[in-house]
Amino acid sequence: MDRRRGGAVVPRPTRIRLRPWQSEALDALGNCARPDFLAVATPGAGKTTFALAAAVQDLAEHPGRRLVVVAPTQHLKHQWAAAALRFGLHLEPEWSARDGVLPADMHGIVTTYQQVATSSAALARLARGAFVVLDEIHHSGDDRAWGSAVLEAFEGAARRLSLSGTPFRSDTSAIPFVDYHLDEARADYEYGYGEALADRGVVRPVYFPRINGFMEWVAPDGEVVAATFDDELSRERANQRLRTALSLEGDWLPIVLEQAHERLVTLRRTDPTAGGLVIAMDQAHAVGIAELLRSRRVPAVVATSDDPDASARIAEFTNGTEPWIVAVRMVSEGVDLPRLRIAVFATTTTTELFFRQAVGRVVRHVRGVRDQRAFVFLPDDPRLRRYSAELVELRRHSLHRRAERAEGPSAGLDDASLGEGEQMSLFSVIGSVALAADEATARSGADAVAPGVFGDAEDGAVDGVEPEGVELVLLPPPLPNGGTAAVAAGGDEGGDGAPEPSxxxxxxxxxxxxxxxxxxxxxxxxxxxxxxxxxxxxxxxxxxxxxxxxxxxxxxxxxxxxxxxxxx
Incomplete structure (x- = not known):
C-alpha cells in the first residue's frame, strides 16, 4: 500500500528481478559515455523491461527530464504505456502535436515512427534534453523521410536508447543514431537467441516444420510454369511460386493450416490456452484464411490495420482462449502474446529481419508450462529454409548444452513480392498441393530433417527456474512538476484494494x-x-x-x- 505523509502520496518502490543480460546491458549503458546506445536482444528476452529500468534510473538521476518512447505501431504505443505504468512512469500514448505543452504531471509520451514523420518539429521541442527510447529502430529506415524526421526530432535529446530484436543492415541510407561496420549495425550490447536458450527460462525452443509442394501458375508473360520448392528458379519465378503456394485458390495452404491446427490441438491438451498465429499476405488474404478456418469449425480472430477495432481484438485474443488469430503485420512484431505456440508463415515478405520478428511472436517463455516447444510452419522456400536453418542450429547447440555457440552472419535480404513491372492481373494460380512426404515430416514436427528429434532426450524444454538474476529496487522518478505519483498497477487506495488510477x-x-x-x-x-x-x-x-x-x-x-x- 502507498504511504501518505501530510496528504501527499509516497510512491511505492518497484521491485524487479533483472535477467543477467538485462543487468549486464544496464551496466554497459551506464558505462557508455556516448549519448547513443544500441541494444539488440532476441524477441521475447525482455527488451521493454530493460529499457524502462534504464529510463527510471535516468529520470531519477535527472529530475524533470522527459521520456519519449517511439514504437513501431499504434497498438504498441498503448502496450508501452501500460508497461511503463508498472514502473511508476506516466506516459501519454495519445499525444498530438496540437496538444501544445505536455502536462507537468506526465513523465512523457509514446509515439510512432509514422507520427514522428509528420510532427518532427513539435517532437524536437518536447524531446530536447529528454531520454528517448527508439523501439525497433530499423523502422526509421522503412521510409527515407522517416529517417530524416527521426534525426530532426531527437538530435537534441540527452540520451537515445535504440532497441532491436535482431541485427540489421542498412542497404540504402544509414539509420540515425546507429554506428555501422561494413553496412552492419554495430550493437553496444547484443543478446542472441542461442544465448537466451542456453540461459533457460527466457525463450522457447522453436521448431520449423517445412512443407514442400507442387505449384502451377500462369506467369505475367503468359508462360505456364510448374515447380516444387526443390526446383531451382530465378528470383522472379521463385516469388511467383511462393505466391502460388500461399494462394487460397490452391490446396497447399489449406493442408498446411490443417497440419498446424492438429499440432495446436495436441499442445492444448496440456496447455489449454495455447494459440496460433497466421501471418497473411494482405488484408483480403487474412480475411480469406479466417473464413477457411471457420468453414472447418475452427474459430479465428482477424486483426488488420484497416479495422478500427483491431487493437481491441488483439487484447481480447491475448486474454482469451480462442485458438487462432490471423494478421498481416499487426502481430508480427512487438505485440506481447505469450500464449502463442504456433505460427503459420503465409506471407510473401521474406526478408530475414521480418522472418526473425515473426518467429519472435512464439518464443516467449511462460512459467508453469512443462512443454515449452513452439512451431513455425513454413513453405519450403529456399530463403526461409536458410533462415530457419540458422535458428535450428542455435537451438540444437543450446538444447545439447554445448558450451560454445555462435550466430552466423545474416543472409542477404529478399522480398518475394512480384517483380517490378509485373502486373498482378496477368498472374494467375492454376493450383498447388502440399507433397505427401513433407506432410508426414511436418506431422512429426521434425524440421523437415528426420523423425524423432522431439524425443525427451533432446527436448529439455521443460519449465524450470528463472535464470539467476539481479534484484533491482526502483523508486518511480519525480514528475516534471516536482511531484510524485504512485505506481498504478497493483496499488491500493484507502486500503480497499482498488488500484490507484494512473x-x-x-x-x-x-x-x-x-x-x-x-x-x-x-x-x-x-x-x-x-x-x-x-x-x-x-x-x-x-x-x-x-x-x-x-x-x-x-x-x-x-x-x-x-x-x-x-x-x-
Missing amino acids: VREQRIRLRDLNADVAKELVRSTGWSHPSVNAELNRLAGVRRISEATVEQLQRRLDHGRKWLRRAG
Missing part, C-alpha cells in the same frame, strides 16, 4: 467532467462554449485544457461547479 486515467476522467460542467454552464448562462471554456481556464490558471495537470483540472472543475451553483 495520471492519464485521472486526466481523462476530469476532462470529461469538465466538459459536462461546461455544457451545463452554456445552457445556464447563455454564454458561448468558447467563452465558458476561456473563463474556466482563466480561473484555473491554465492556458489550454490539453496542457492542464490533474491538480489544475480538479481546480477548473471546482470553479465550474461553483459558477454553476451561482448561475442556478
